[in-house]
Amino acid sequence: MPYRLHDLFERNRQWAREVEAERPGFFTKLLAQQEPQYLWIGCADSRVPANEILGLLPGDVFVHRNVANVVVHSDLNALSVMQYAIDQLHVRHLIVVGHYGCGGVTAALHDRRVGLADNWLRHVKDVRHKHRAFLDRLPDDARRLAALCELNVLEQSLNACETTVVQDAWSRGQVVVVHGWVYGLHNGLLEDLEMTVRGPGEVAAAYDRALAAIHLRGGASALAAQASAAQAGAAPAAPFSEAPCAALAAPAVRPAPGAA
Numbered sequence: 001m002p003y004r005l006h007d008l009f010e011r012n013r014q015w016a017r018e019v020e021a022e023r024p025g026f027f028t029k030l031l032a033q034q035e036p037q038y039l040w041i042g043c044a045d046s047r048v049p050a051n052e053i054l055g056l057l058p059g060d061v062f063v064h065r066n067v068a069n070v071v072v073h074s075d076l077n078a079l080s081v082m083q084y085a086i087d088q089l090h091v092r093h094l095i096v097v098g099h100y101g102c103g104g105v106t107a108a109l110h111d112r113r114v115g116l117a118d119n120w121l122r123h124v125k126d127v128r129h130k131h132r133a134f135l136d137r138l139p140d141d142a143r144r145l146a147a148l149c150e151l152n153v154l155e156q157s158l159n160a161c162e163t164t165v166v167q168d169a170w171s172r173g174q175v176v177v178v179h180g181w182v183y184g185l186h187n188g189l190l191e192d193l194e195m196t197v198r199g200p201g202e203v204a205a206a207y208d209r210a211l212a213a214i215h216l217r218g219g220a221s222a223l224a225a226q227a228s229a230a231q232a233g234a235a236p237a238a239p240f241s242e243a244p245c246a247a248l249a250a251p252a253v254r255p256a257p258g259a260a
């Protein structure tokens with residue numbers, strides 16, 4: 001087994017050559033300063049890379065990732081990233097991005113022990129407990145998982161709004177828009193959960209609106225995509241019991257945003 005990972009260095013050299021060929025001087029310009037407009041707080045899942053999904057280059061997005069895209073009030077790591085991005089880099093958008101089929105959310109939903117991360121995932125279990133009545137009404141585990149992935153984004157977006165970092169920025173009149181999005185592993189598309197907040201006066205209404213939409217969907221949106229893909233002849237989704245961490249990750253075809 002190669003242990004020096006030469007192949008990764010070769011890929012890196014190739015990538016740098018291609019970027020420089022397409023945009024001469026790209027790296028030396030970035031050397032002077034970074035001016036990202038976006039702060040991405042997402043899941044550490046290898047299938048959800050911020051820059052690639054957004055089609056953005058180095059320098060465009062400031063990134064913080066952890067298991068299950070959790071924003072915890074006492075997490076100095078996330079808070080430091082937010083403070084630096086907002087106070088020093090003046091990012092204008094803070095985007096909390098979850099994804100369907102999240103392994104961390106799955107573990108929290110089913111009380112599955114994964115190790116030390118159980119303690120971290122307690123925060124997602126808090127979300128589950130808060131919305132237990134709604135989740136219990138859903139007809140099956142796949143829909144409960146999809147809904148909990150959305151609810152987790154909603155609650156972590158709310159947490160982001162309530163941090164001293166964002167509150168202080170708003171109180172001094174700085175433009176920071178908080179967003180809550182969810183990503184489909186099955187189709188590569190982002191969806192806006194409409195938890196879009198520009199100031200303290202908008203938090204409650206945005207939360208209520210986004211929550212009502214989640215209740216209305218009932219965890220069905222990602223599943224509807226799977227059903228349409230199955231009808232189109234794509235591989236059917238793996239049964240939930242066989243692939244709990246990727247229950248919604250089967251290939252699927254969904255209409256492009258704005259399509260009928």
Ligand code: CO
Nearest residue numbers: 043045102103
């Ligand atoms: Co995840």
